[in-house]
Amino acid sequence: MKTTTHPDPTVFVIFGAAGDLTLRKLMPALYNLFLDGWLPDRFEVLGVGHGDMRDDEFRKHLQEGVNEFSRRGKAESKSWDSFAAHLRFYRADLEKKKTFTDLSRKLSAKDKNWKTQANRIFYLALPPRMIEPIALRLADAKLNRDRKRSSIVVEKPFGRDLSSARKLNQTLGNMFHESQIFRIDHYLGKETVQNLLAFRFGNTLFEPVWNRRYIDHVQITVAENVGVEHRGHYYDKAGALRDMVQSHLLQLLCLVCMEAPVSLNDEEIRNKKVDVLHAIRPIPSDRIHQFAVSGQYGAGWIEGEEVSQYREEPEVASDSFTETFAAVRFFVDTWRWQGVPFYLRTGKRLPAKVSEVSIQFRTVPHQTFPPATLLDLHPNRLIIAIQPEEGILLRFETKYPGGTMQLSPVTMRFFYHEVFKISSPDAYETLLLDVMLRDRTLFMRGDETEAAWSVIMPILEVWESMKITDFPNYRAGTWGPEEADVLIAQDGFSWIVPTLLRCGETSCGVTAESRP
Ligand code: BG6
DSSP, rough: OOOOOOOOSEEEEEEEESSHIIIIIIHHHHHHHHHTSSOSSSSEEEEEEEOOOOHHHHHHHHHHHHHHHHOSSSHHHHHHHHHHEEEEEEOOTTTHHHHHHHHHHHHHHHHHTTTTTEOOOEEEOOGGGGGHHHHHHHHHHHTOOOTTTTTEEEEEEOSSSHHHHHHHHHHOOOOOGGGEEEEEEGGSSSSHHHHHHHHHHSSSSSGGGGTTTTEEEEEEEEESSOTTOOOOOHHHHHHHHIIIIIIIIIHHHHHOOOOOOSSOHHHEEEEEHHHHHHHHHHOOOGGGGGGGEEEEEEEEEEEEEEEEOOGGSTTTOHHHOOOOOOEEEEEEOSTTTTTTTEEEESSSSSSSSSSEEEEHHHEOOOOOOOOOGOOOOOOOOEEEEESSSSSEEEEEEEEOOSSSSEEEEEEEEEHHHHHSSSOOOOHHHHHHHHHHHHTTTTOOOOOOOOOOOHHHHHHHHHHHHOOOOOOEEEEETSSSHHHHHHHTTTTOOOOOOOHHHOOOOOSSEEEEEOOO
């Protein structure tokens, strides 16, 4: 994991440079890295695409993206101009071998010009079907050869099931060494997600209680209020389980459950995460319904606006059986976590965009206080708020002021923006810098992607084999289908309404949750 070093001279080759990902994520991230002084002087973005664009048109197009999507807002023209001098467009046909031999020549010319052997990053901002062919053409042009300075970056989805992920890993592995492959899961670049490591392993306070003796259950909610937007074509073939659970939610689960790494070494951290994935208890195919619930949104209201049902979204089949909501109950079969249920849920068109990890502690083992004092007794709860606010909240009981003994819960809040007074970098800023520094800690290793697919395969297979007749089964703007409530209620729990929605407070300090 990086500390303070800066990247060496780098050429950042983006395949799919005219696409959405480059516009919304990659370029704002690179520009912010530039503003923060992270980019080396000898740095070039070479956008490769079939669009008919000159360099100046390419730059203008990207500037519009930065103006709209950068966390810093509109680019200031002087800074933008200095950054834009590093951007070039290479119009090329990705189907042709010659494109890659020409690319190789361009890169060698750059080395000569810069009088160095620059790092070469090949970023595949492309649909999944193009990953293997492009990787093959890069290898044909020998652009994979130099292990120390050539890297390939691949976006999710990494395969669409276990066997395709294996095949993809094999193909990439035949051409690139694992140390050259960066598989992106952008959740790992989020500041609070990384802070889980700092929080868990930089403090002594929490480790002794971070286990089955003190933790009752854990909930992970990643909710979105948007629908499938313009991605129906991809999403209708993926669904929530593939799109979110296999990647982002399982990664969060790993960070909550993993054992303490010996060091911040990338292999060490990833080994510990893979251990968690291997320890997840396989879900029996004949009892999937007791462990997993799927949903698809119908029409409804989001923030006062009427929205249509999933089956009416662009590029979605009108009889689609794709799930837009998934809730799963997992158990992690280790000494630490035996018997602790982990409830994961995610969905589109839920009431808000909010992601939280809630660690629910057990009730006290012996009740010292008489019943009359306990009107408002709640077990401790630790919330790791991931978005939209990034922070950590801890609920504990106190004595309500007054002549009699009355217990009352309070919540102690810490929010990044309040304490550090700077905006956190976007996940892509962190990840792109890590690629340039060749730090793989926040990227998924090949075996990790396969282990994650293995975890969800039983659910995926059963869901794909049955045509769910009650879809749509939740209204847009609600927390998913009723079956999700039943799933968690069978263990005597209920879903926790994300804290920030409940109390609306986003400032640091301690507040009373309620009064006796
Ligand atoms: C992507 C999914 O990986 O993550 C999208 O493909 C989803 O469907 C997105 O909307 C959510 O990311 P974030 O950072 O907005 O929570």
